[in-house]
Amino acid sequence: MSANGFSAEDYRFMARAIRLAERGRYSTRPNPRVGCVLVRDGEIVGEDWHRVAGGPHAEVLALRQAGDRARGATAYVTLEPCAHHGKTPPCADALIEAGVARVVAADIDPNPQVGGKGLARLEAAGIETAHGLMAAQAAALNPGFLKRMREGRPLVRVKLASSLDARTAMESGESSWITGEAARRDVQRWRARAEAVLTGIGTVLSDDPRLNVRLDADALGSADPVPQPLRVVVDTWLQMPATAQMLSLDGPTLVLTTLDDPVRREALEAAGAEVALVGSEAGHASLQEVLRVLAEREVNELHVESGPTLAGALLNAGLVDELLVYQAPHLMGSSARPLLQLPGIERMTQRIPLEIVEHRRVGEDLRILARPRVEAGRGGH
Numbered sequence: 073m074s075a076n077g078f079s080a081e082d083y084r085f086m087a088r089a090i091r092l093a094e095r096g097r098y099s100t101r102p103n104p105r106v107g108c109v110l111v112r113d114g115e116i117v118g119e120d121w122h123r124v125a126g127g128p129h130a131e132v133l134a135l136r137q138a139g140d141r142a143r144g145a146t147a148y149v150t151l152e153p154c155a156h157h158g159k160t161p162p163c164a165d166a167l168i169e170a171g172v173a174r175v176v177a178a179d180i181d182p183n184p185q186v187g188g189k190g191l192a193r194l195e196a197a198g199i200e201t202a203h204g205l206m207a208a209q210a211a212a213l214n215p216g217f218l219k220r221m222r223e224g225r226p227l228v229r230v231k232l233a234s235s236l237d238a239r240t241a242m243e244s245g246e247s248s249w250i251t252g253e254a255a256r257r258d259v260q261r262w263r264a265r266a267e268a269v270l271t272g273i274g275t276v277l278s279d280d281p282r283l284n285v286r287l288d289a290d291a292l293g294s295a296d297p298v299p300q301p302l303r304v305v306v307d308t309w310l311q312m313p314a315t316a317q318m319l320s321l322d323g324p325t326l327v328l329t330t331l332d333d334p335v336r337r338e339a340l341e342a343a344g345a346e347v348a349l350v351g352s353e354a355g356h357a358s359l360q361e362v363l364r365v366l367a368e369r370e371v372n373e374l375h376v377e378s379g380p381t382l383a384g385a386l387l388n389a390g391l392v393d394e395l396l397v398y399q400a401p402h403l404m405g406s407s408a409r410p411l412l413q414l415p416g417i418e419r420m421t422q423r424i425p426l427e428i429v430e431h432r433r434v435g436e437d438l439r440i441l442a443r444p445r446v447e448a449g450r451g452g453h
Contacts, residue, residue: 078205082176085109085116085148086206090178092121092130093150093213098264098289099124099296102370104181104214108134109148110141110172117141123296129154131163135170143171150210152181152203155189164193177203178210182221216267216372219393225363226374229266229394230383231259232411236399239408240380245278254435255398259377260287262396266301266375268326268366272382273307276316283377284321301375302326304366306382308357310336314343328365330357359389384413387424387444395426397440 092107100106100122108130110118118138122130131153135142147153153163153175167175175194180203181187191201211218216227233250234240241247249256263269264285275281283303292298300323305312310331318325325345330352337347350361366374376383376392386392397411417423430441 076204077202078176081111081114082148082205085111085146086150086176086178087209088116088119089148089150090206090209090213092119093210094121095295096121096123098261098292098294098298101125101265101267101299102217102372104151104217106130106149106151106213108150110134110138110145111148112141112145117145127160129160129163132160132166135166138170144173146174146176147172148176148205150178150213152177152179152186152188153190153194154181154183154186155193156185162190162193164190167194168197168199172199174200174202176205177201178205179203179207182218184221214372215393216374220367220370220372225367225391226267226371227393228363228374228376228386228391229262229396230376230378230386230392231262231396231398232383233398234400234411235402235404235408237403237405237408238411239404240411241409242404243407243409245409247279251398251400251437252435255400255437255439257287258434258439259398260285261292263301263375264292264298266373267371268302268304268369268373269375269377270304270306270362270366271376272378273305273309273311274379274381275377276305276307276312276318278379280317281377282318282321284318284323299323302369302371304328304362304374306357306359306362306378308352308355310340310347312340312345314339314345316343319344326369328357328362356385359386359391363391380410380413384415387412388414388416390444392444394429395440395442395444397442398434399438399440401436401438 089107089109093105096105103125107121118134120133155162155164194201219227269283289298303318303325305327307327307329310329310333312327327345327347328350351358425445426442427445428442
């Protein structure tokens, strides 16, 4: 028995539940990724993961598999069982009805509708409960869900692609292709895990991007259908063309603007877009309000693919949680366009410090995942 009261067996079965939860990486959004393992007398009698939003939760699927063998079992769940009626009945009630003897949750659900109520309901029914087992590993499954529940905004991940000298396009604007096929395919996986993909109107006007996921469920390794993310365009003056190719694709497109122009709005809506107003800040759409609107739409992870101005504005505002940078092994020269526009940084003390979380080869390119570090003197970062 470890110092925290959990046995080696507890760790083994929770690790199994975490691996199961990972299978819902692309299909559960906007719900959290959750796995459940039911164990009786040291044997797994039922296991599953939350597969699709609106479908049965992991606990219910595992209980169905276990049947009568769930009575007297221990349930290992990567997130506290819910205690409220949403699109499905409370999982806590299903566990009580099945007669499980013990429930071990990796962590408390930060959703105010749950927040300890699930475990409290189980305890009131005479079921032994515990939580905190492998909590950090379980939290890594759902960084965006946790961010939205705790801070009221999505996790913002900015994808950037550059040459080794940190250039993203030639002076003429030519940028196809900076990185190789493997890196571009890898980006599709990051898009697929996000509820929304965001860009700015400048990118739409210059590149006419699609911003959709072009890998199917099989290519992504998902056992369940993978929905297209919401495509979001920050368009302060409502310049979005009704002929933009993203409007002709499957899945929704949301245009966020500060300009209330009924004629332009109706043209975009006729082309398939949704248009919503946000407040302005310093002559541009308020990025804080953009994130608030997206949080209200249950966006947990926001994947940003934009030009250097919007990406830099998000970073300078302290709104970026992760930078996903693909660096290609070539040089583009000093006249090529920079990775980010970050005005106002003139001294070494004004640098934005980063923590490199991961770096790996993707084909011929290097992929770096970094996070801004919180340090004194840079309030937003």
